Amino acid sequence: MLDFIRESRVAKGEAGGITQHVGAYSVKHGNRSITFLDTPGHAIFSKMRSRGADVTDIVVVVVAADDGIMPQTEEAIKHAKAAGKTIIVAINKVDLPAADPMRVMTQLMEHELVPSEMGGDTECIKVSAETGDGIDELLELMALQAEVLELRANPKANVRASVIEASVKAGRGATATVIVESGTLKKGKPFICGPFAGKVKDMIDDQGNSVKEAGPSTPVEVLGFAELPNVGDSLVEMDSDRVAKKLSEERLVELRKDRLVQPKKSRLEDMLQAVSGTGKAKLNLILRSDVQGTAEAIKNAIMEIESEKVEANFIIAGAGAVNESDVLMASSADAIILGFNVKVDGKAVKAAKAEGVQVKLYSIVYELIDQVKESMLGMLDPEVRETVIGRASVKQVFKVNKGRAAGCVVKSGKVTRSAHARVLRGKQPVFDGKMSTLRRHQDEVDEVKQGIECGIRLGSFNEYEEGDVIECYTLDKIDQTL
Numbered sequence: 001m002l003d004f005i006r007e008s009r010v011a012k013g014e015a016g017g018i019t020q021h022v023g024a025y026s027v028k029h030g031n032r033s034i035t036f037l038d039t040p041g042h043a044i045f046s047k048m049r050s051r052g053a054d055v056t057d058i059v060v061v062v063v064a065a066d067d068g069i070m071p072q073t074e075e076a077i078k079h080a081k082a083a084g085k086t087i088i089v090a091i092n093k094v095d096l097p098a099a100d101p102m103r104v105m106t107q108l109m110e111h112e113l114v115p116s117e118m119g120g121d122t123e124c125i126k127v128s129a130e131t132g133d134g135i136d137e138l139l140e141l142m143a144l145q146a147e148v149l150e151l152r153a154n155p156k157a158n159v160r161a162s163v164i165e166a167s168v169k170a171g172r173g174a175t176a177t178v179i180v181e182s183g184t185l186k187k188g189k190p191f192i193c194g195p196f197a198g199k200v201k202d203m204i205d206d207q208g209n210s211v212k213e214a215g216p217s218t219p220v221e222v223l224g225f226a227e228l229p230n231v232g233d234s235l236v237e238m239d240s241d242r243v244a245k246k247l248s249e250e251r252l253v254e255l256r257k258d259r260l261v262q263p264k265k266s267r268l269e270d271m272l273q274a275v276s277g278t279g280k281a282k283l284n285l286i287l288r289s290d291v292q293g294t295a296e297a298i299k300n301a302i303m304e305i306e307s308e309k310v311e312a313n314f315i316i317a318g319a320g321a322v323n324e325s326d327v328l329m330a331s332s333a334d335a336i337i338l339g340f341n342v343k344v345d346g347k348a349v350k351a352a353k354a355e356g357v358q359v360k361l362y363s364i365v366y367e368l369i370d371q372v373k374e375s376m377l378g379m380l381d382p383e384v385r386e387t388v389i390g391r392a393s394v395k396q397v398f399k400v401n402k403g404r405a406a407g408c409v410v411k412s413g414k415v416t417r418s419a420h421a422r423v424l425r426g427k428q429p430v431f432d433g434k435m436s437t438l439r440r441h442q443d444e445v446d447e448v449k450q451g452i453e454c455g456i457r458l459g460s461f462n463e464y465e466e467g468d469v470i471e472c473y474t475l476d477k478i479d480q481t482l
Contacts, residue, residue: 161181283375327355
């Protein structure tokens with residue numbers, strides 16, 4: 001639906017480089033501009049949707065008319081309500097034969113969104129991203145809602161912008177896509193963003209053009225960050241470079257203090273944990289993604305994999321190409337490198353081969369997470385499960401060449417020559433090993449069943465006594481689960 005809106009209002013070939021992942025771009029509607037913030041729909045991008053609801057003024061929840069409300073739709077509605085935003089519902093795909101808009105409206109009522117057609121205050125617009133039906137009505141409704149809500153921002157106020165995506169780009173360094181919330185961001189101005197100072201070297205709009213300033217609700221890609229900011233950080237304009245750097249130093253000192261006071265396990269606790277065997281196995285990972293928000297979402301999804309036996313440990317999780325430093329870090333930490341929509345630079349390829357570091361690249365998030373689960377399972381040795389298949393009672397002990405043998409009667413199950421066996425005296429095991437001989441009369445046999453007499457020799461064991469029980473069992477390897 002957003003592709004249709006954008007393509008119908010933006011000249012072909014002008015698409016910028018900031019419309020992926022969390023996309024932000026403006027379209028013209030009459031004499032107004034409407035800025036869209038598009039967040040991914042996959043379950044792992046929950047935080048992105050939450051931040052999107054915080055930044056926006058009006059939330060458009062898109063529901064497919066043939067599918068109805070899905071789990072991610074429910075989550076989006078909750079985020080919008082928690083942020084106190086006005087909700088408009090776009091019922092898409094109304095052109096399909098299986099479309100049932102009335103079913104969608106009934107489902108909305110279950111989530112306390114009563115459509116205006118049914119006497120409520122939630123506007124529902126029926127649209128088709130295929131034909132364009134209803135798109136103009138949707139944009140008109142958004143403009144009307146903006147007037148009713150009196151959405152205003154002062155372009156002369158102090159500049160404040162919200163980082164919605166961040167990445168490292170070749171030739172540009174650390175960049176961030178921001179939406180200006182108040183004031184007018186100008187080229188050459190110093191700023192503070194999180195703990196890092198910076199200066200606006202350039203701004204790229206959603207059509208790929210360099211711009212000198214960006215007013216309220218304008219999405220731009222900002223160049224000039226000293227370090228990669230975190231998604232969700234606020235960019236605030238400062239009076240001078242000196243003031244920005246001083247504030248940055250103060251914030252960095254506070255961050256270091258916070259890290260120092262974080263509680264750490266004592267060495268004794270670590271030792272006891274290792275001795276008791278209660279510690280989990282760790283899968284060390286280095287994650288590189290094309291943008292910061294996606295790296296955060298993937299990391300959170302992997303950390304939420306529940307297991308009492310193994311856990312993922314991220315040494316690095318950030319944006320940028322896989323570099324030589326990542327490979328050397330992975331080598332020292334025995335880690336796997338995961339890359340999502342990124343390349344591996346030339347030096348890193350050579351280093352990975354020399355160090356024997358595994359680098360895996362993905363373009364589909366489902367595959368990445370599934371592979372991590374498989375790797376976690378691969379760290380777990382199969383469980384060995386013992387199954388008793390039979391017991392024989394020793395009735396008489398015979399002298400044979402170079403030792404003794406037990407004359408037995410199989411009391412339960414069966415005794416097989418290929419299985420393991422142990423000798424129980426009372427209930428105490430006195431020998432455990434493999435069976436060397438199993439005879440019926442003078443013949444070697446593979447198996448003797450319940451109620452039948454046989455002769456048994458177990459490895460080098462010779463201390464049989466009448467009344468001993470020879471227990472026969474198998475060891476089966478069972479693959480573990482997380």
